[in-house]
Amino acid sequence: MTPVTRRTLLAGGLALTAFGAGSARLVDPFTLGVASGDPTHDSVLLWTRLAPVPLAENGLGGMPSRPVEVAWELAHDERFRRVVRRGVEWARPELGHSVHVDVGGLEAGREYFYRFAADGHLSRTGRTRTTPAPGTLTTPLTMAFASCAQYEHGYFTAYRRLAEDEPDLVLHLGDYQYEYESGVHVAPNGNVRGVEGPRTVTLANYRQRYAQYKSDADLQAAHAVAPWSVVWDDHEVDDNWAGEVHSKPEKPQPDFPARRRAASQAYYENMPIRTAPRGADLRLYRRVVWGRLATFHMLDTRQYRDDQACGDGIKPCDERLDVGRSMLGAEQEAWLLDGFRGSSARWDVVGQQVFFSQYDHASGPVRETNLDAWDGYAADRDRVVAGFSAVRNAVVLTGDVHASWGVDVKERWDDPGSRTVATEIAGSSITSGGDGSEDYPETPEWLAENPHVKFFNNRRGYVVGRVGVDGFRVDFRGVGFVSSPGAGVSTKGSFLIEDGRAGLNRV
Structure with missing residues (x-):
């Protein structure tokens, strides 16, 4: 069996568990992946968009013309044994069935893992983090x-x-x-x-x-x-x-x-x-x-x-x-x-x-x-x-x-x-x-x-910057x-x- 590591988790989602489990009705809607953005010291924005047929000419990604319930979880660990936040959002057709979840009340300078579930399907796992506490200088x-x-x-x-x-x-x-x-x-x-x-x-x-x-x-x-x-x-x-x-x-x-x-x-x-x-x-x-x-x-x-x-x-x-x-x-x-x-x-x-x-x-x-x-x-x-x-x-x-x-x-x-x-x-x-x-x-x-x-x-290519106190x-x-x-x-x-x-x- 392949060991579960950060890299394998980031390459694909966990197997279905009680979170989001059930009989699937849609084709896998998580074809566009997951993302997070604009972190603060106590919050981060989580994103996904449902699209079982991503290249549909009408731009609707094969989704029905109705809202779809999407569950989400945020955890301290990549196995989701220590879930710190969870909730449900609606992916609405007027927003291209996208989901934006602004998760607040988090610890500063902390790594987190997140995922989504919809209609019996589970997304891949994403890694995110909050920024250091205000006034912190020494966190590289x-x-x-x-x-x-x-x-x-x-x-x-x-x-x-x-x-x-x-x-x-x-x-x-x-x-x-x-x-x-x-x-x-x-x-x-x-x-x-x-x-x-x-x-x-x-x-x-x-x-x-x-x-x-x-x-x-x-x-x-x-x-x-x-x-x-x-x-x-x-x-x-x-x-x-x-x-x-x-x-x-x-x-x-x-x-x-x-x-x-x-x-x-x-x-x-x-x-x-x-x-x-x-x-x-x-x-x-x-x-x-x-x-x-x-x-x-x-x-x-x-x-x-x-x-x-x-x-x-x-x-x-x-x-x-x-x-x-x-x-x-x-x-x-x-x-x-x-x-x-x-x-x-x-x-x-x-x-x-x-x-x-x-x-x-x-x-x-x-x-x-x-x-x-x-x-x-x-x-x-x-x-x-x-x-x-x-x-x-x-x-x-x-x-x-x-x-x-x-x-x-x-x-x-x-x-x-x-x-x-x-x-x-x-x-x-x-x-x-x-x-x-x-x-x-x-x-x-x-x-x-x-x-x-x-x-x-x-x-x-791209650029990597390593920012520290001295350089x-x-x-x-x-x-x-x-x-x-x-x-x-x-x-x-x-x-x-x-x-x-x-x-x-x-x-």
Whole structure:
């Protein structure tokens, strides 16, 4: 008999016991796995969504048009001998038969295990945890972050390897799923998997697409290993959308407000988050507080931004310097800067989507910058950089760019000798861009133009951060390939950010 260990439990659920036992009427409805998210010192959010036929075209996952009762349990141990909370929720059709359980009254800094049962079926077991008690400084944290998982571009092996690293907390920084119909966006080495359904526009489209992604066993393993805190980027709605403007305003899309409402609804239904949308508006900026060791400021750089300057793209553009242009919107920017001023954390970590540091894509005196990134909103970025002076250590975590980058954030971008005030860590994609390589041919030229960039690697993967009182260690983890399953993972670069000394030091 195979021994019951944490790893075997996280790979699949326990056998049916008295909890949830009975004659099954539905096909197994737990095809999309389980997840937890946004932990506090005394609570955590538990999630699942019922879908016995996950790829159903109507987006309903093969569920009946009625509420279904779902039981849940939270325990100290993986065998559920010491259950500390249990209850029943209703999975309702108007929420895609998703379940969000906000479990409070828990012990601080504690590991827990959870599971669901419905109609005689038992879900897999997930592991979660609460954050340390307020004021706690000495509890270390292993966290990981990831972004950009285009289903067609490869297998989600990097999610599996992330799960095997067993972090305490996972951040997902956007592009959890992609909106394209099959074959539209092709990886350099060709697409290796197909997606179901058309380009995502309706609620049914988005529900079906999320179900296909969440059916992936590697992604389910990553969700089951630790609590997540998630924010979206563009592809959860529409490539390069900005506020109320869709990606190509020169091509009218009169249904874009309805599309945003559908995307917001589907994102809520499929993520372990607490707050439901109000129409198209989905409040995603929030904080995860790890005692006094670290505060994670999770940002939304899509929903409140001005439209991209100069028609978007990578090009010279003076409009990007306009002091009135905003990436965050006034309310979110004030929330972030107030959070900096009131922080007592050893590490203030900003989880966000697009490249933060200035980056010149052209040699010589002409500056070509990415207008979809913070370079297109330079004055707003300058205000955030000024806000870093209020915190002890500032670290910016970034998704979107499909490669690994380590960057010293400068007080004045045009003066390479100016003070380093923060550190930016950009993680590679899970699959987007295909297998990748160790480098770009243009990399030496680009790095010479941007001396604040200290590391670059173009393999697919994720980042592991080990946060302690004296330092923040960063390991850039990369898989050898994604065009077939089963690749191994290796560390492409390791750096240490020392307490009180911004910038990257190679380990």
